[in-house]
Structure formats: C-alpha cells, structure tokens
Amino acid sequence: MDLKEAIQRRRSIRKYLNKEIEASDIKKIEDLIEEINTKSQLHFRIVYDDTKSFARMVKYGWFENVKQYIAIYGKNDKDLDRKAGYYGEELVLNLVMMGLGTCWVAGTYDKKMAKSLKEEDERLVAIILFGYGEEVQSNRKSKAIQQVTKLNEDTPPWFKEGVEAALLAPTALNQQRFKIDYNNGKCVIHPLIGHLTKLDAGIVQYHFEVGSGHKAEVK
Numbered sequence: 001m002d003l004k005e006a007i008q009r010r011r012s013i014r015k016y017l018n019k020e021i022e023a024s025d026i027k028k029i030e031d032l033i034e035e036i037n038t039k040s041q042l043h044f045r046i047v048y049d050d051t052k053s054f055a056r057m058v059k060y061g062w063f064e065n066v067k068q069y070i071a072i073y074g075k076n077d078k079d080l081d082r083k084a085g086y087y088g089e090e091l092v093l094n095l096v097m098m099g100l101g102t103c104w105v106a107g108t109y110d111k112k113m114a115k116s117l118k119e120e121d122e123r124l125v126a127i128i129l130f131g132y133g134e135e136v137q138s139n140r141k142s143k144a145i146q147q148v149t150k151l152n153e154d155t156p157p158w159f160k161e162g163v164e165a166a167l168l169a170p171t172a173l174n175q176q177r178f179k180i181d182y183n184n185g186k187c188v189i190h191p192l193i194g195h196l197t198k199l200d201a202g203i204v205q206y207h208f209e210v211g212s213g214h215k216a217e218v219k
C-alpha cells in the first residue's frame with residue numbers, strides 16, 4: 001500500500017480489538033515518531049496503557065478497547081496547529097499502511113493524563129488513537145469539489161486530484177471548513193473561521209500534496 005491508497009482506505013476507527021500491537025510494529029512506530037519529531041520540531045509521544053482517559057466515552061459506547069495513542073505537543077506559536085495536522089496525518093497514513101486503525105481525537109476524552117505528560121512550554125494539540133480495528137463501512141458525507149474550489153480551463157488535472165484527496169481528509173466533526181485556490185501554478189489552502197480549522201487545514205494540506213504531487217501553502 002502506498003500513501004495514495006492509504007488515503008482511500010483510511011476511516012476513523014473508534015472500536016478496537018483487544019489485541020496487543022506486535023513488538024516489531026511498535027518499533028516501527030517509535031522510529032517513525034523519532035523521524036517526525038526531528039523534522040517537524042514538534043513533540044509526538046506514544047502513551048501506552050491509558051484506558052482511564054476514555055473510560056467515560058467507552059461507557060457511552062463511543063470508543064472500544066482504546067489503550068494507546070500518540071499525543072501531539074509543541075511550542076505555542078501561530079503555526080502549531082497546522083504543523084501538528086500536517087505531520088500528524090503523515091503519521092496516520094503510515095499507520096494505515098501498516099494495517100492499523102487510527103482516529104484523531106481533540107475533544108471526546110479526558111485530557112488530564114495527556115496534559116500531564118507535556119513539557120512546561122508546550123501545548124497539547126490533539127491525540128491520535130491507533131490499534132487493530134475492525135473494518136468499518138463508511139457512510140461519511142463529503143462536500144463536493146465545487147464547494148471547496150473553482151475548477152476552470154487553467155486548473156491542471158493534478159490540482160483536481162489534490163482536491164479529491166483533500167476531500168478524503170479527516171476533519172473535526174467532518175466539518176471540511178476549507179477552500180483551495182489555484183493561481184498560476186500556486187495552490188493555497190484557506191482554513192475558514194471555526195473551531196480546529198487550522199489543525200484540519202494541516203491535515204488537508206498533507207492529503208492535497210500526496211494526491212497532487214505538488215506543494216500547497218496554508219494561508
């Protein structure tokens with residue numbers, strides 16, 4: 001599986017199997033995190049065996065067998081949310097390629113434990129759950145291409161492919177609150193006003209770049 005296939009396959013998985021992650025996979029994930037921490041200057045960290053932070057949501061039937069996750073922290077500058085989304089989604093798609101299920105979570109958990117593990121000058125952005133999950137059928141709704149961009153005779157085919165990949169990106173509450181512009185070879189993603197839209201925009205940026213094979217800016 002490559003990154004493009006991982007984009008097609010990925011769904012948010014909230015119900016996991018009660019099965020330990022293979023040691024060789026854990027090693028791969030730890031190596032990947034180290035690589036991402038170095039290039040992003042963010043602080044991704046695996047938290048193992050924390051069932052407490054999800055106990056309430058498990059009781060409601062929202063999550064099942066959540067045990068480990070990756071918490072994302074960083075120094076609080078104005079690009080932190082976008083960067084966390086961009087590099088977090090690189091991690092998500094790599095986990096999908098390893099056959100793991102994932103789910104971004106910014107709201108529906110008890111943040112006490114994740115916050116207690118941050119350095120003093122850091123902010124907790126979000127977490128990414130991962131584990132072996134059951135295949136789920138997704139009936140997720142998506143915006144149409146023309147709701148997020150304008151295609152015309154100047155827009156190359158690769159731009160449309162990028163937008164299609166962007167529309168498969170996870171966003172908080174599936175809000176898809178972004179626009180993508182093409183102008184003279186330059187692609188710009190605009191987060192709209194709203195909760196978590198900058199974090200979403202970083203995720204969308206990663207999908208767009210994989211789908212199109214071209215860089216995009218977030219403004």
Ligand SMILES: Cc1cc2nc3c(=O)[nH]c(=O)nc-3n(C[C@H](O)[C@H](O)[C@H](O)COP(=O)(O)O)c2cc1C
Nearest residue numbers: 011012104105106107108140170171172173174199
């Ligand atoms: C930034 C962000 C925050 C999210 N927070 C939560 C959350 O707190 N709880 C939850 O169950 N899902 C959360 N999600 C998952 C979204 O609900 C999910 O991505 C969206 O509904 C689209 O579905 P899909 O990921 O299966 O394509 C979050 C996703 C993103 C990108």
